[in-house]
Amino acid sequence: MDTLNAPTTLLEATRYFSDADVCLSFMVALRWPGGNVTCPMCGSSNVHFISTRRLWRCNEGDHDRRQFSIKVGTILEDSPLGLDKWLPAIWMITNDKNGVSSYEIARALGITQKSAWFMMHRVRAAMQRGSLDKFSGDVEVDETFIGGRARFMHKGKRAEKIKGTGPMGKAAVMGLLERHGPDKKSRVRLKVVGATRKRILQAEVRAHVERGTNLYTDALKSYDGLSDEYTHGVIDHAEKYVDGKIHTNGLENFWSLLKRAIRGTYVSVEPFHLFRYLDEEAFRFNERGDNDGGRFLKVLRTIVGRRVTYRELIGESPLPA
Numbered sequence: 382m383d384t385l386n387a388p389t390t391l392l393e394a395t396r397y398f399s400d401a402d403v404c405l406s407f408m409v410a411l412r413w414p415g416g417n418v419t420c421p422m423c424g425s426s427n428v429h430f431i432s433t434r435r436l437w438r439c440n441e442g443d444h445d446r447r448q449f450s451i452k453v454g455t456i457l458e459d460s461p462l463g464l465d466k467w468l469p470a471i472w473m474i475t476n477d478k479n480g481v482s483s484y485e486i487a488r489a490l491g492i493t494q495k496s497a498w499f500m501m502h503r504v505r506a507a508m509q510r511g512s513l514d515k516f517s518g519d520v521e522v523d524e525t526f527i528g529g530r531a532r533f534m535h536k537g538k539r540a541e542k543i544k545g546t547g548p549m550g551k552a553a554v555m556g557l558l559e560r561h562g563p564d565k566k567s568r569v570r571l572k573v574v575g576a577t578r579k580r581i582l583q584a585e586v587r588a589h590v591e592r593g594t595n596l597y598t599d600a601l602k603s604y605d606g607l608s609d610e611y612t613h614g615v616i617d618h619a620e621k622y623v624d625g626k627i628h629t630n631g632l633e634n635f636w637s638l639l640k641r642a643i644r645g646t647y648v649s650v651e652p653f654h655l656f657r658y659l660d661e662e663a664f665r666f667n668e669r670g671d672n673d674g675g676r677f678l679k680v681l682r683t684i685v686g687r688r689v690t691y692r693e694l695i696g697e698s699p700l701p702a
Contacts, residue, residue: 385410387674394472394677404464405435408451411681421454422446455684456503466490467500474504475680476673478665480642480658502694505657506687507680508664516559516570517591522598523558523632524577526551527643527655552652553577554659557589558631567631568667571659573652579603586611597627635666653696 385407388394398404409418418437419426425441431448439447452458457467470490473481486497528551555574562568570589574581582603587610590596596611598604599618607613614627622628639662643650650658668676 385678387678388472389672389674391469391472391476391673395469398465398468401435401463401465404468405451407468408464408681411678412451412455412685420447421449454686454688456507456687456689457684458688460500460503462490462492462496462500466492470497470500471504471507471680472673472677474501474661475508475665475676479638480646480661482646482648499691499694502654502657503689504680505661506689507684509660509683509687510664510667512570515589515591516557516562517594518562519560519595519597519626520590521558521560521629521632522556522582522586522590522596522604523629523636524553524555524574524582524601525636525640527554527640527650528552528652552655554655555582555585556632556635557586558635560631564670566667566670569632569635569663571663573656573659577601577603579605583607595626597629599629638662638666654694 387407388397398407409416413419417426418428418430420428420437420439420441422444423439423441425439427440428437429440430437436448436450439449446453451464452460457464460467470486473486473489483494483498483501486492486501487494490497492500553574553576554571555577556569556571558567558569560567572585574585579602582601583606586596586604586607590611592610594611595614596607597614597616598607600615604613604615614624616622616624616627616629623630639659642662643658647658664680665676668679671679
């Protein structure tokens with residue numbers, strides 16, 4: 382499928398990317414197939430390589446930043462960390478089924494936890510998969526709540542976040558799962574929603590699911606009224622969990638994977654960043670049919686044009702639209 386000579390295991394990746402020149406050649410072949418390097422500022426191919434600095438210089442006209450590296454215009458831009466650290470980190474984040482913590486990345490690469498945290502969020506940006514195609518066939522819809530359990534919170538934090546009972550103080554996440562999609566494997570889409578109100582959930586269903594699709598939900602009243610546009614099957618979990626094809630077990634299984642990663646690996650996730658962790662888990666689930674090397678290359682092919690700055694991550698500047 383891929384012509385690049387990519388590693389197939391973490392051990393191979395660590396060895397393969399230990400040489401800076403090998404890393405650079407690999408990234409050039411990935412970003413500019415055929416070796417036709419172009420300036421990220423003006424698009425000109427009239428550039429020359431400065432081997433002593435591993436940079437290119439654009440010879441076309443007079444514009445800002447005429448010298449550029451392989452990182453410019455990607456999630457790696459302005460990072461002082463070398464490709465020999467970035468590429469093994471991307472491999473680990475992409476392929477660890479239950480996620481990997483920033484502390485573990487920091488220990489493995491010999492960098493600070495803060496740098497590892499920043500690095501991981503940049504990789505998650507490359508894992509985002511926006512799509513205009515709608516789900517069809519058999520589609521499950523369900524929602525869950527992500528947040529700390531009240532009994533484990535400090536008294537002050539509990540008073541700040543928990544204002545009622547049940548899901549109060551937690552973030553609502555909506556999921557859609559298409560059974561046996563185009564590649565014969567189920568795939569999911571996730572979104573943090575403000576609440577589980579009827580207008581919010583049904584708007585998401587209509588935006589992502591074709592009319593006439595077989596739709597399966599639980600007995601939440603917010604889904605009432607969808608039978609006008611869909612073949613709507615409802616399973617009441619107070620009575621049973623499966624009635625033939627009518628169930629939401631696929632999404633329930635996915636929720637268990639997601640919460641295992643959040644509770645067991647990340648431990649604490651701020652609601653402001655939750656969508657990034659959803660992108661990460663959805664990517665690994667949807668690409669589970671591929672091998673480690675294949676998933677690694679899929680992430681690398683989407684690093685261009687997805688820069689995330691530290692100020693955006695900590696909320697000091699707005700996220701790009």
